Amino acid sequence: MSILSWHRPTWDAQFATGRVPASLLLSGARGSGVKEFGMAVAAALLCATPTTQGMACGTCDDCRWTAAGRHPDLLLLGEVAVPDADKEDDAPKEQEDPEKPREKEKHLIPVNDIRSVIAFFQVTPNRERARVVVMAPAEWMNPAAANSLLKVLEEPPPRAHLVLVSHTPARLPATVRSRCVSVRLPKPSSAEAQVWLEDQGVRAPGLVLHQLGGSPLAHTELRETYWDARSRLLPLVSENPARRRSAELLGLADSIELGDAHRLLHTWCADLLGSTCGLPARYHPDFQPALDKLAPATPRKRLLSYESRLRASRRWLDHPLNPKLAVEDLLLGYLAIFEGA
Ligand SMILES: [Zn+2]
Structure with a gap:
């Protein structure tokens, strides 16, 4: 769970101390790595031997379980719960208007999922460190789900961490947003994105990046x-x-x-x-x-x-x-x- 180069300054400024707010709202453009940043935060919270920069070591048992989405103290909701969802999806993603969700994305996090979050937080951490819920994208919550989440946001149990990832935070109820610490993540510059695509073995990274409207992590769609x-x-x-x-x-x-x-x-x-x-x-x-x-x-x-x-x-x-x-x-x-x- 390494940090993407364009997110490094944000990490160093706000997460290097290892102190993570109980309710965190990460936002940024789709395909720019916000979800990956959220998973890096979760990994850091669960890691047995974090680095001096507060990052997950990547090699301990906890890190391996987190990477596989199978850590007993980690609950994933939304897109992150289906790691290959992007690859199986044939339809083109939003381009001209990335702020607008696709029809089928709406309301995929029902109120029952939030009830499972509440139950999950009531259990003491198996591995003694933290209980972490990553929800991405958080705007998939329906209104009833968002409403039930307020209970958790108002009184988070000790060692409970809720990481909300959103591409369109304005679509979340103000009551949810106001109870979270908001961190807006930047998009990569064209040069940073091209270097990253090259590292992934993508041919003609400049042209690929144009097709994706500047969001490099969406390259698997093409x-x-x-x-x-x-x-x-x-x-x-x-x-x-x-x-x-x-x-x-x-x-x-x-x-x-x-x-x-x-x-x-x-x-x-x-x-x-x-x-x-x-x-x-x-x-x-x-x-x-x-x-x-x-x-x-x-x-x-x-x-x-x-x-x-x-x-x-x-x-x-x-x-x-x-x-x-x-x-x-x-x-x-x-x-x-x-x-x-
Ligand atoms: Zn680790």
Whole structure:
């Protein structure tokens, strides 16, 4: 459970003493490592031989159990309770608006889970150090759950630590936020994120980081199919509308996955919208010249309404009736932007 380089100053300033508040609210952008920081805090609290900087040693039995999510004094709730949830998820994550949760993420922490937190804190630590609950993301709590949590926040039992991780703390009730010590974690600079991606063996880290809107830890979302789809789709959507190979573009519906098509079209349209205002590409900088050429030929109003259609279609992305038809529909919608223009 090492600390990411861009979080090191925060750790040194607030956690190096080994004193951790009973109720902690960690916040920061999705994919920037907030969840990992929360787990590092938990590991440090449970470690038998923490370092002089107050960090977990990483080698004792407690650290091994924490890393495996199986420490008897650790309770994980939300996304952290399913370590591979990100990898199994085919759908694209939020990009233009990372502050907005996806439909299926809502209310995944019910009031029963909070009852188990209360019961968990009533038991004396097995390993004599602390009882730690990590909840990530905390905004997954439904209102009844948040309400029951107040009891714990008001009177935390001795040696009980609640670590809330949130990408959108504003979505948590003020009553919860005000009872926690809040720590806002920074996003990495582009250079820091690229170094980190390189260390993970990611090829073309600069381009990968652009696709992720600057959040490096989300890199596992981009699978081989994405890059293959990107290399075939973007050259076709970027063509001059008058000379566009529409049949070839629609033919991609047979071989491109819905999640990849949606993510690519959405980020492409965001870049194209930006180009119509003279802004540089955020996601596909390698297509900047094509974007600049296409922007003047793009009816902005139609592009905007297509973009909001893409936003709305996120809802059925996980369960489309017919994925191939859904891709075709997205592509037809894109072509319609330029019809008669
Ligand atoms: Zn340890």
